[in-house]
Amino acid sequence: MKVAIFGLGYVGFTAMCCIAKEGHEVIGFDISEKKVNQINQGVAPITEPGVEELLTEGLKAGRISAHTEIRNHLHDCDMAIVCVGTPSAPDGAHNMTYIAEVTRQIAAAVGTTRTSPLTVVYRSTIRPGTVEGLIAPIFASMLGEAFKRSVELVYNPEFLRESSAVQDYFDPPKIVIGTIDGQPNARMDLLNRNLKAPTFYVHLAESEITKFVDNTWHAVKVAYANEIGRICMQLGLSAKKVHEIFVSDTKLNISPYYMRPGGAFGGSCLPKDVRAMQYIAADCGAHTHLVDSLLRSNEAHKYRLFERTTRGLAPGASVLLVGLAFKAHTDDLRESPNIDLARGLLREGYKLSIFDPAIDANKLVGANLGYAYTQIPTLSQLLVSKETAEKTTYDRIVIANDTHRKLDLGDHGDVINLNALS
Structure with missing residues (x-):
């Protein structure tokens, strides 16, 4: 064809x-x-x-x-x-x-x-x-x-x-x-x-709602896991161990994918489609309290991760953020929670450097380009090479996505992994 x-x-x-x-x-x-x-x-x-x-x-x-x-x-x-x-x-x-x-x-x-x-x-x-x-x-x-x-x-x-x-x-x-x-x-x-x-031929409206159902569910899984993770942290429990117990039940708990306490959800689909699902539910008279709470819960988690990142670290300290895109190995910055974290660090006066080899500030185009520079106008000045990231001594290294697998952090003691709450 x-x-x-x-x-x-x-x-x-x-x-x-x-x-x-x-x-x-x-x-x-x-x-x-x-x-x-x-x-x-x-x-x-x-x-x-x-x-x-x-x-x-x-x-x-x-x-x-x-x-x-x-x-x-x-x-x-x-x-x-x-x-x-x-x-x-x-x-x-x-x-x-x-x-x-x-x-x-x-x-x-x-x-x-x-x-x-x-x-x-x-x-x-x-x-x-x-x-x-x-x-x-x-x-x-x-x-x-x-x-x-x-x-x-x-x-x-x-x-x-x-x-x-x-x-x-x-x-x-x-x-x-x-x-x-x-x-x-x-x-x-x-x-x-x-x-x-598996192939499903359905009427138009049934196919149109499919992505909302899927993406809202993915958002539910991420937010739920992070809420449990915060409760565990507040009670002094091991979120990692609780998670291990939970996902062992693949018969009733469906799947471990997305069900790991860690980073906030973001990207070009989940936030956008959750907002739209909220609008649809309100417009048709449904009452979806969990869905309505997802973005608020996600924002609360972003703030909690920012607190965790800066705990005991005075403004002016140097921070290396490892991973800026919402997902490693892509350059999609749209609604990445790591952008919000970077903005917070800059706003509070930390000396920020960013390592993300998938991002080339000169190659960003379209909505991705617009979002990146409206959120972080100095992006091109903050990005550092692998060599610079590995040879520089930072007051704190913050792992925001799996990009850290491309980096040799050596024996640096002050490393926080936001990907997994333990």
Whole structure:
């Protein structure tokens, strides 16, 4: 097939590389000229294991190209996949501006002369009812009677974890496909023909809520574990031992993943989708007290970790923060709790250095770039090399993610690991 992808961020760019690996021709679209030029030159715009090699292979085979304008590129496409951002609006709902605009652009480019419909697949996280209540009406208003023969709408949430996104694409935990009638879609079957996972064909709204359910649950697990960890610390108990006992019960306690007292949750998905789930619950009259408490609990945990980081350390002391991205081996800084920690340390007058080899201040783009420099304007001056981090004597070293595995800390005595409360 020939597949178009709109939005070449973490989800869209990874999908582009993986779909091309499957033998399909992929054309990508993004408003960032810098990002598009990087891709066409064989430079991945994100840091994610495996994508650089897949990009090189796809370009060499002539299966990948990137553009800033649609023009007539959609005329012979079989499928268009939408991966644009849905950031939080001031009230906690998802901002649908980018979804509405890209839908309008696709409708204008599709026209009314297609002999077979373009399968338009949405992967951006959107509120249940969005495809039928916002997206379909935009297509209908622009295409008129040609709507149903020109376009078929699908919602297909992604389950990619940063730092293992390529592996997750080819070995997903599940495949969820939403259609108007809840029935299978031939082109989606072709796209996923080599993927082995439980597959669910459901109605659109059921597929749209899937990501909220998953991400809210992941947030629940992290916040719950950290609350137990704080109680243990206050009572002088070993949070590590309590955790060991809890996760040994894989029959009733489901899974140990996310269930380890440690860092606060963050990143581009969990905070955003929890806020949106709160909005959805309030809007429909549900009463979800645990969900409503998650972000407050997470902020409390961030403050507790800041207290732990600075306990007994006078302002002016030197601190090495190991890991700035919310997850090691990626450069995604959006809503990283480690950004909040860094800001707190700077605000209180500590001499901060940051070691995170996945982050190059000169290579950040898009929303990631904007978030990084609005939160820490001096980021480029704070980042230090591996050599500097290992040779410099700091008053305290703070491990914020698994980046420390790339660093030889020697016998430095004052090391705090926020990844695991013990």
